[in-house]
Amino acid sequence: MGRYVARRLLQMIPVFIGSTLLVFLMMYALPGDPVRALAGEQHVDASQIAALKAEYGLDQPIWQQYLNYLGNLFQGDFGQQIGTQRPVAEVIADAYPITVRLAIFAFVFTVVAGISLGIIAGLKAESLRDRGLLGLTLVLISMPSFVLGFLVQYFFAFQLGIAKPNVSLEPTNGELIMPAIVLASLSLAYVARLTRTSVAENIRADYIRTAVAKGLPRRRIVGIHLMRNSLIPVVTFLGTDIGALMGGAIVTEGIFNIKGVGSLVFEALSKREGATVVGIVTLLVIVYLVCSLLVDLLYAVLDPRIRYA
Amino acid sequence: MPDTTALSKSTDAPAAAAQTPTTTDSGPLPGKPRSLWSDAWHDLRRNPLFLVSMVLILLLTVMAIFPGLFTSASPRDANLAEHYLQKPNWGHFFAPDWLGYDVQGRSIYARLIYGARASIMVGVIVTIAVTITGLVIGMLAGYFGGWIDTVLSRITDVFFGVPFIVGAMVILTTFEERSVWVVILSLSFLGWTSIARVARGSVITIKQADYVVAAKALGASTTRIMTRHILPNAIAPVIVVATIALGGYIAAEATLSFLGIGLAEPTVSWGIDVSAAKDQLRNVPTVLIIPSVMVSITVLSFLMFGDAVRNALDPKMR
Numbered sequence: 001m002g003r004y005v006a007r008r009l010l011q012m013i014p015v016f017i018g019s020t021l022l023v024f025l026m027m028y029a030l031p032g033d034p035v036r037a038l039a040g041e042q043h044v045d046a047s048q049i050a051a052l053k054a055e056y057g058l059d060q061p062i063w064q065q066y067l068n069y070l071g072n073l074f075q076g077d078f079g080q081q082i083g084t085q086r087p088v089a090e091v092i093a094d095a096y097p098i099t100v101r102l103a104i105f106a107f108v109f110t111v112v113a114g115i116s117l118g119i120i121a122g123l124k125a126e127s128l129r130d131r132g133l134l135g136l137t138l139v140l141i142s143m144p145s146f147v148l149g150f151l152v153q154y155f156f157a158f159q160l161g162i163a164k165p166n167v168s169l170e171p172t173n174g175e176l177i178m179p180a181i182v183l184a185s186l187s188l189a190y191v192a193r194l195t196r197t198s199v200a201e202n203i204r205a206d207y208i209r210t211a212v213a214k215g216l217p218r219r220r221i222v223g224i225h226l227m228r229n230s231l232i233p234v235v236t237f238l239g240t241d242i243g244a245l246m247g248g249a250i251v252t253e254g255i256f257n258i259k260g261v262g263s264l265v266f267e268a269l270s271k272r273e274g275a276t277v278v279g280i281v282t283l284l285v286i287v288y289l290v291c292s293l294l295v296d297l298l299y300a301v302l303d304p305r306i307r308y309a
Numbered sequence: 310m311p312d313t314t315a316l317s318k319s320t321d322a323p324a325a326a327a328q329t330p331t332t333t334d335s336g337p338l339p340g341k342p343r344s345l346w347s348d349a350w351h352d353l354r355r356n357p358l359f360l361v362s363m364v365l366i367l368l369l370t371v372m373a374i375f376p377g378l379f380t381s382a383s384p385r386d387a388n389l390a391e392h393y394l395q396k397p398n399w400g401h402f403f404a405p406d407w408l409g410y411d412v413q414g415r416s417i418y419a420r421l422i423y424g425a426r427a428s429i430m431v432g433v434i435v436t437i438a439v440t441i442t443g444l445v446i447g448m449l450a451g452y453f454g455g456w457i458d459t460v461l462s463r464i465t466d467v468f469f470g471v472p473f474i475v476g477a478m479v480i481l482t483t484f485e486e487r488s489v490w491v492v493i494l495s496l497s498f499l500g501w502t503s504i505a506r507v508a509r510g511s512v513i514t515i516k517q518a519d520y521v522v523a524a525k526a527l528g529a530s531t532t533r534i535m536t537r538h539i540l541p542n543a544i545a546p547v548i549v550v551a552t553i554a555l556g557g558y559i560a561a562e563a564t565l566s567f568l569g570i571g572l573a574e575p576t577v578s579w580g581i582d583v584s585a586a587k588d589q590l591r592n593v594p595t596v597l598i599i600p601s602v603m604v605s606i607t608v609l610s611f612l613m614f615g616d617a618v619r620n621a622l623d624p625k626m627r
Contacts, residue, residue, distance in 0.1 A: 018467030026479045138616070142609035144560040146567045146583060147601040150590060154598070158591050247472035251564055265475060266568070269482045277479060285470045 008296070012289045017070070019285045020278065024066050027274040028058075052082075069275075073282065079275035081268075088279045091264065096283075098171065099253070099260035103245045105173075105180035106187070110241070114188040115234065118195020119222065122230075125200035134196070137189035145248060149182045149255035166257040179256040183248055187241050194237055198230040205229070228302055235302065239295030243288035345545060349621035359617035365610035372425040380405065382419040384577045389414040397595050411596050412585060421603055423577040427566075428607055430489055431496070432559040438497040440551045443504025448543070450505070451512030452535060462509070469502040474564065481570045492571050496558055507550050511543040518542070545622045553615035556608040563604045579604045 053059045060068070072079060078088035121133040143151075156163045156178060167175040202208065203226065211221045246261065253262035261280055268276035300306045343351075353359045372379060382405035392414035398406045405416040450461035480495035481487060515521065516539060524534050565571030566580025574581065579600040586597035 014463055015466045015470055018463065019470040022467055022471055023476070023479060026476070026483070138609060138612055139605075142556065142560075142612050143605045144564050144567075144608070146564060146580075147605055150583070150587075150597055150601060154590055154594055158594075243472060247475050250474060250478075251568065254568065265478070269478055269570070272482070281471065281475060281479075284472050284475070288470055288472075 005293070005297070008293050012293070016285060016289060020070070020073075020282050021066060023278050023281045024069065024274075025062070027277055028062055028065060069278070078279040078282075081273050081276055083271055083273060088275045091276060092261070092279055092283065095259065095261045095264040098258060099246060099249050099262065101173075102176055102180055102183060102249055102252070102258065102260060103242065105176055106184035106245050107238075107242060109180055109184040110187040110191055110245075111238065113184075114191025115195050115231075117188075117192040118234075119199055119227075121192065122196040122199025123203065123222070125196075125203075130196070130200075133192065137192050140185050140189040143185070145182055145186065145251045146255060148185055149179075149252060152178060152182055153255065171258065176258075179252050179258060182255070183245060183252040186248070187237075187245065190237060190241075191234055194234050195230060198233050199226060202226055202229050231302055232299060235295055235298050239291045239298075240288065242291045243284055246284055246287065345622065349618070352621040353617060356617050356620070358613050359621075362610045362613035362617065365606070366614060369425050369429055369607055369610065372422055373429040374426075376422045376426065379422045380416070380419045382416040384415060384419040384423040385575060386419075387413040387415050392416075396593065408599050409593070409595055411582065412589065417582075417596065417599055420577055420582055421579075421599065424579040424582065424600065424603065425607070427489055427572055427576055427578045428559050428562060428604070431492055431562040432555050432611065434493050435496045435500060435558040436551050436555045438493070439500045439554070440504055440547065442497070443501040444508050444540075444544075444547060446501065447505040447508025447510075447547075448512050448535060448539065451509040451543075452516055452531075452539060454513075458509075461505075465502050465505045468499060469506075471499060473499055474561065477561065477565060478568070478570055481565065487571065487573045489572065489576065492562055492565065496561055500554070500558065503554070504547055504550055507546050508543060511546050512539055515539055515542050549615070549619045549622055552618050553612065556611035556615065559611065560604070560608050 050059070058065070069079065076089070078092065080087050081091060084091070117133055117137075121130040124130055140148075163178050164175065167179065207229075208221065208225060211225050216225075249260060250262035250265055252258070253260045254266065265277060265280050267273075268280070376384075388410075392406075392410035393412070395406065395410040395414075397409035397417075398404070401407045405418060408417040408421065411417055411420070446461055446465065450458045450465075476499045477495045480498060481491065484491045521534060521538050524538050529538075562571055563578070563580035563583070566573075566578045567584045569584060571580055572578040582600040583597055583604075586593075586600070589596045
């Protein structure tokens with residue numbers, strides 16, 4: 001177990017370096033200049049630009065810049081924003097808590113509602129109930145989050161008046177429920193479909209028939225025997241989904257005017273603040289890698305036949 | 310010796326006789342060998358989900374190629390003085406004022422029709438590009454194994470690790486002119502990973518099959534084995550993933566255009582229209598809701614299509 005985790009952690013290093021390098025190259029090797037973006041329409045003479053570039057190390061060759069960045073990163077230094085002069089780590093730390101809260105809400109909602117709907121549909125596969133729920137999930141998947149966001153805003157805020165269209169600057173948990181539902185909807189539909197397929201397949205398995213024949217209560221059959229065997233594909237999806245939730249927050253945060261990581265990425269991109277964008281993507285990559293490791297470890301919990309030497 | 314040949318002949322004869330009637334018989338008899346593809350087609354023709362999605366997709370495709378067939382109005386004619394945010398005239402079916410006018414006094418119905426082109430083009434071309442890239446990388450990794458597999462799989466992991474929408478945003482912001490092709494490029498650049506993973510897994514199972522071993526033993530070249538034996542047998546799961554992903558790329562294009570970093574005017578795109586109507590949600594909601602619903606219907610048609618294809622191709626579903 002310990003050796004397996006160590007090996008997986010070692011395997012993460014090249015993927016981590018590769019992903020950050022990829023984003024770094026997309027950010028800096030392509031045209032577009034943060035120093036000029038800072039000046040805007042104003043005329044700035046060439047010597048000033050050169051001086052600013054030298055200050056931020058932007059005049060060095062790209063590989064040198066990347067090595068510097070990586071070196072600083074391992075010491076916990078994410079660099080400095082050019083526009084505001086604030087350290088990137090501080091800017092991200094300001095925006096992160098609210099996005100994490102939003103993502104946790106959305107994640108809980110995905111897990112609870114998605115798995116329940118999946119079980120309800122899967123226990124009676126091909127029934128009217130099953131087909132109705134499958135159709136509902138298809139409709140949810142086909143609505144990009146900005147469409148669903150506006151629809152929810154329109155009905156709950158403008159028509160029914162039971163919620164505010166935008167959240168306040170320091171949102172309470174109640175205010176985050178609506179954005180979280182919008183953010184969760186896509187994953188929720190996928191989780192419901194995956195659970196449904198898995199449950200519908202496993203319900204015919206021999207061990208379920210045995211459990212029924214033994215006279216076990218239905219709650220135990222569905223809750224323990226069926227769930228443990230049906231959740232592996234769902235857990236796999238959920239692992240990669242946490243990262244996607246953070247990424248999807250960009251749109252949701254924009255619609256509901258939440259000042260989180262999503263708004264930060266968006267703002268940093270338009271000002272070409274490379275260090276901020278690369279910093280956020282780096283964090284998202286770390287979240288993704290850690291989650292996929294956790295998923296693999298969870299397999300062994302769910303299915304005792306899987307053992308990591 | 311002659312005895313054994315006579316014996317084998319006599320046992321062969323009834324078997325052959327039993328097989329002749331089944332092969333001439335039509336219908337799904339268990340003895341009749343049918344390929345995965347003809348079997349899938351047999352299933353699909355009877356699936357109402359497939360037929361509905363096919364009709365919708367055909368309609369959208371015709372809309373994308375010949376928008377003039379559906380409306381005489383131009384999507385770019387703006388008449389602010391007469392038509393500013395004019396409400397829909399539900400009785401005038403398919404007339405320019407049917408669905409009302411937007412903030413710039415342009416016919417919403419005309420923009421609905423002309424917006425299909427960008428969506429369908431992005432969806433279809435990205436799917437083709439991603440499928441080809443993913444197939445090549447996945448097949449090379451799966452077939453050759455060893456260090457080639459290690460390198461290609463790590464590269465796939467690296468691209469998979471970058472969040473899709475954020476990555477596409479980073480690429481798109483570096484372009485001054487954001488045409489349909491730039492959006493296609495940025496989505497294809499990051500989208501091929503899941504196809505590569507599926508193709509690799511599929512090839513690894515298939516390369517151990519007897520017919521591949523036999524082809525190798527007969528001295529078939531690597532190219533021939535790959536294109537004639539591996540590809541046709543490994544492609545089914547790839548097609549399933551690709552058809553379902555198509556709807557996702559259409560949604561991604563709309564989302565990026567909505568955020569203001571995907572397509573840009575003068576290209577007509579539903580995402581741009583939704584974004585331009587953002588502030589009208591309280592007063593004239595139709596301006597925003599109509600293009601939103603159109604995006605969803607388009608994505609839904611491709612999703613239903615993908616779902617039907619998956620059910621037909623996945624043997625577990627039978």
